[in-house]
Amino acid sequence: MKAKIRKTQVIVETTYTDLGRKVKVPTRKACALAVIVNPNANKYAQKLSVLEDIGAEMGEMLGKMCVDALGIKPKEAESYGKAAIVGENGEWEHAAAILHPKLGAPLRNEVQKGAALVPSVKKLGGQGARIDVPLGHKDAAYVRSHFDGMEVGLADAPRANEIVVCVAVTDSGRPFPRVGGLTTEDMVGKDGLR
C-alpha cells in the first residue's frame, strides 16, 4: 500500500425517531475515515500521481469498511459520498488528487454498480476540523429522497503533514422523505442521473 495510515475510524449513525415520530425502518449511514501522511506536504509538486494512487487504495478500503460496518451486501448500498481534509502544510489540490482521478472506480466495486457521480467536498483544516460528506443516490443522482450529508471529523487530525480521507455509504435515504422529486421506485439507474 502506498498510503501510510496513522489511524482509521468508522462510524454508523442510525436514526430511530425524530420529533416524536418513529422511522419505519431506521435509516443508517456509515462513514469510514483514514488519517494518512501527505506525501506532498511542504513542497509544491507539479505531479500528484502518488496521491492519485492513494485515492484508489482509499476507495477500496474505506468503501469496504462502510459496507462491512453496515453489515450489508454491496448491492444493498443506496447512497454514497467522499471528502478530504488536507492539513496545513498541504495544498487544496491534494484533496482533488486523492478524490477525483482514481477513488471512484474501486468504491463503486465495493457498492456494486454506482452509475451516479460520487458527490464530494474538500477543504484545508487543522486538528479537529469537521467536514460534511455529501450523500447522493449511487445509481441516479436526481433521486431526491437520498440527498443528505454526514458530518465527521477526528479530534487529533489532520496534523499539518496529514490528510483525512472520508468515504460515506448508506443503506437508506433520509428518515421521512416528502419533498417530491424522483423516487427510487421511478428511477432507471442507467445514465447516473435518473
Place this chain on the structure above:
Amino acid sequence: MDDSRSIGDIQTTTAGDFGELVKVRKFVMHIEETLHEFGPPADPPQLKGYIAAVAANPYAGRYVDNLMPLMEALKPMGRTMAQRLIDALGGADTIVAYGKSAIVGENGELEHAALWHEPGGYGMRELIKPSKAIVPSTKKVAGPGRPVDVPLAHVNAAYVRSHFDCIECSIPDAPRANEIVWIQSMATGPRIYDRAGGLKDSDVKGEDGLK
C-alpha cells in the same frame, strides 16, 4: 417558546419578507479571492463565495406532514439570493460553478433542509445559462455557529474535474432553534492549481449535464 420568535410575530423589512412562511432575519454574503497557494501566482485569481439567508422555520417544533407550501414560498427568495451573489461576483457570465446547502435549527427536521432543492437550485439555474448540471448539496441539523461545507461543481457538466470545489459557511448566531440557514455558493473559476486531470472545461459537450 418565546412568542416573539414564532413566525407569526416576526417583523422584518420588505427585503426580508417573502410572504407568511418566509421571514428573513439576515443575509450573509462571503467572498474569497485566492491569489496563490504557495505555488505560482493564480492566473486568474479565483473568486468563490456564498450567500446565506437566515430565516424563520415555519414548521419548527412539530411534525408537519405537507412541506410543499414552504418549497413554493422559498422560490422568490432563492432567485433574489442568486441575483445578489451573481452581482457581487461580477455577473452571470462569470459564474462557472455552483452549489447549495441548508442548516436547520434544533427544533426542525432534516427533511426541512431538503425543501431547498428546487428553490435553491433552480433559483440559480434560471439566472446562469447554460446550467444543465445538477447543483451539488449538503444538509444538516445543527446549532448556532456550526459550519456546513457547501459543495461547488461545474454549472453545465458535472464531471468537469477542475471545478469540484467547496466553501465552508458558518454564521455565529444562526441557526437559532426555530430558524433555517439557506445557502447558495458560486465560483468564477476552477481550483487555482487544477492538475488532477479528468474532463476539461474546454472539452464539455454540454448536452446531458454530465459531460
